[in-house]
Amino acid sequence: MFRTLIFAFALLLGSAAPANTPPTKITVMAGGLNHPWSIAFLPDGGVLVTERAGTLKLLHNGQLRTVRGVPRVLATGQGGLFDVVLHPQFAANGLLYLSYAAGSFKANATYVARARLVSDQLRDVQVIWKADPSKRGGVHFGGRMAFLPDGTLAITTGDGFDYREHAQKLDSPLGKVMRITDAGKTPADNPFASQPGAIGSIWSFGHRNPQGLAFDPVRQRLFAHEHGPRGGDEVNIITRGGNFGWPVATHGRDYSGATISPFKTYPGMIDALVVWVPSIAPSGLAVYRGRMFPEWEGDLLAGALVDKEVRRIDLDEAGKVIGQQSLFKNLNARIRDVRVAPDGAVWLATDSEQGQLLRVSRQ
């Protein structure tokens, strides 16, 4: 009498369901998380999750434990504990990296600390990098990280909102993608490493507030997306020394409605791969490489806070954007992070005082 329920949880932007809409199910792995921000998968099956207010939790066998030893963060506005990523040789060295806001409301910065995870304790915690000099205010910190295949670490910083012109300045750490060694040093081959007056860790500039960063090992591309002003969210392919235009070239307007720039593109500045008008407020980005959803192979999965969904950006073999799809809209949840687990399942962190870790698997 009761038939098997098939719940697709996929809502198309268009009307017809394409062949690449696999049936999915969404499992609650943990709930009651206070604004979870980022997810990392441990080799032993444990899952780390940051909570913005400054706690790092470890999910293991259905139980959430608090990891002790997290540095003190500035938990105000958008500030707090952001990303957690594992060292590429984590299985051997136990090293992880945390990004976070620290300091005071009047003088703060995006920091990166390195630590060794021993059971549920951080040891040898060391700040290896900070966005120096400090800025003022509680918004636009960036804060995503990704290891690159050469063992260096990419980090995003925001423009601090009140400092948008800094995104174009090479002596400011704001509005950048940075690249450092796993010990926090400036790699000699960084584009401005030997330019007088420039910050050596800068890898690319002209960003507003990038909250998604993911490296595709197959195409060897670093993708980032960023919150634009009203109507100017972007996905970019990050290149060495690239200028991504903010605030000179943008599709967005100021929240007041005022024009920010007459230019949507500008000579010498790199156009976005995708522009979202209106804004979706993207946070969390993954390149899908996994066995569970071959339909999505190589595609980008971007979390959306305002649109309350995951946006799949369909890329063809050449890496060209051929479409977008709205996923998991039925959750009606602000999505803060999207990650692909080692088994190919997609994990989501929902942004709420009662946030959840959700696992999307094949039905």
Add this chain to the structure above:
Amino acid sequence: MFRTLIFAFALLLGSAAPANTPPTKITVMAGGLNHPWSIAFLPDGGVLVTERAGTLKLLHNGQLRTVRGVPRVLATGQGGLFDVVLHPQFAANGLLYLSYAAGSFKANATYVARARLVSDQLRDVQVIWKADPSKRGGVHFGGRMAFLPDGTLAITTGDGFDYREHAQKLDSPLGKVMRITDAGKTPADNPFASQPGAIGSIWSFGHRNPQGLAFDPVRQRLFAHEHGPRGGDEVNIITRGGNFGWPVATHGRDYSGATISPFKTYPGMIDALVVWVPSIAPSGLAVYRGRMFPEWEGDLLAGALVDKEVRRIDLDEAGKVIGQQSLFKNLNARIRDVRVAPDGAVWLATDSEQGQLLRVSRQ
């Protein structure tokens, strides 16, 4: 490298895991529900869910549709659309029953309407019963329903908070379990059907605010639980004409801390099967009868709003309470309803402006 994760989602009140703690997984079937209140399973695999503000939704193939034709409800305080139950012959006649608060803040009552579900439309909507006369205020409406094996319908009413002495009065509809025919009439065998001045639909009395009602077809017992005052939540076995004591006998105190009654038991009044001190704020009740969790066969599953869990009340073969277990605590969610689906999975509705329908199945 990545081992299979087994998430038990079962937290024991004690320390050791008993044999009756099966591994479970929790799947999000729908999200973004505005204070979902009750769940009903259609024979075709669809699932109905009420939202307290007054909408009835139908989940089918992962899509939520709004069912049109729901009567206008009084959505204030605890009032609104409550329960939805199917007629025992729903497959043949398409009839369903809705309970809800209607009227104004100054004069309102708990109503029961009957309607025919045709696709996503209610037809022939008819109010078949109301708690007459009206009361004032926006709390303690009761509002759960359950069909009994003789085809009659049981309905709970609350004491309206300001009228607690009415729970003992047979000329008041407040603080009662009612029993009516499927057309809303008084069955001739109701205990007070022929008593002058009494309301004929009363089946039992002395209740405070029962928000859980479930019939066990195997033991042939009608269970109800009710919100007590501070520290006096109860589970009762409802019997014909029974007086369950409120407000004469209670384990609870007033919210002020004042004593309500010197009596915890009283001659002629029926003691509770379970008393929860402190209160868990129960809402939603199911008797587990299903194939998926034989460990729970015949047990009661009670949702808890304040305790944010499901409380399993372990009953032995004779129906005696032999223990309690806290389930799904990791969700950290206020549980408004608990139902057992035809396949034996347990469905939960979480109480929030972004409420979810969750399906608990065996891992």
